[in-house]
Amino acid sequence: MNALSSTALSGLQAAQLRLDAAASNIANANTPGYRRVSALQQATPDGGVQAQLQRAPQAGAALEQDVVEQLSATYAFKANLRTLQAQQQTLGALLDTQA
Template identity: 55%
Template sequence: MSISLSTALSGVSAANERLRASANNVANVNTDGYRRERVEAQTNAAGGVSTRVTKLPEPGSDLAADVVEQKSATYAYVANLRVLQTQVRAEGALLDIHV
């Protein structure tokens, strides 16, 4: 698998995890004692990104931050998906030339 495909796939996965965590935070906004989840991303040496979900130390909600996180993660998801689509199209064009 090419580096660009691997990087874009890890980006899609990271954006998906960010969406999941922020949706969970929004769903539990009225739950007493709920500690919000936060997704921490780290760049891999081989390219791409890995994520880790942590709980904030104190209970509480921040609905505005979670909605912004959902929008940001959605844009990241779409951007990485576009990279995947472009790479697949380019590889398809190369295969068409060599056939």
């Protein structure tokens, strides 16, 4: 797998984790004692991104923040998917030229 694919796939995984965390927060907003989760992202040396979940120190809901996080994660997911699609089209064009 090349660097572009690796970077885009790690971005897809991070965006999916962000979507899952926000969805969990929204689904459990009325659960007594539920502590929100958030996805923390960090760049990796190879150009990708690594994400991990972290629980909030205290219980509480922030539905507005979760909706915005879902929208942002959706756009990040689409951007990384588009990167993979563009790479596949480029490789396909190169193979057609070589054939």
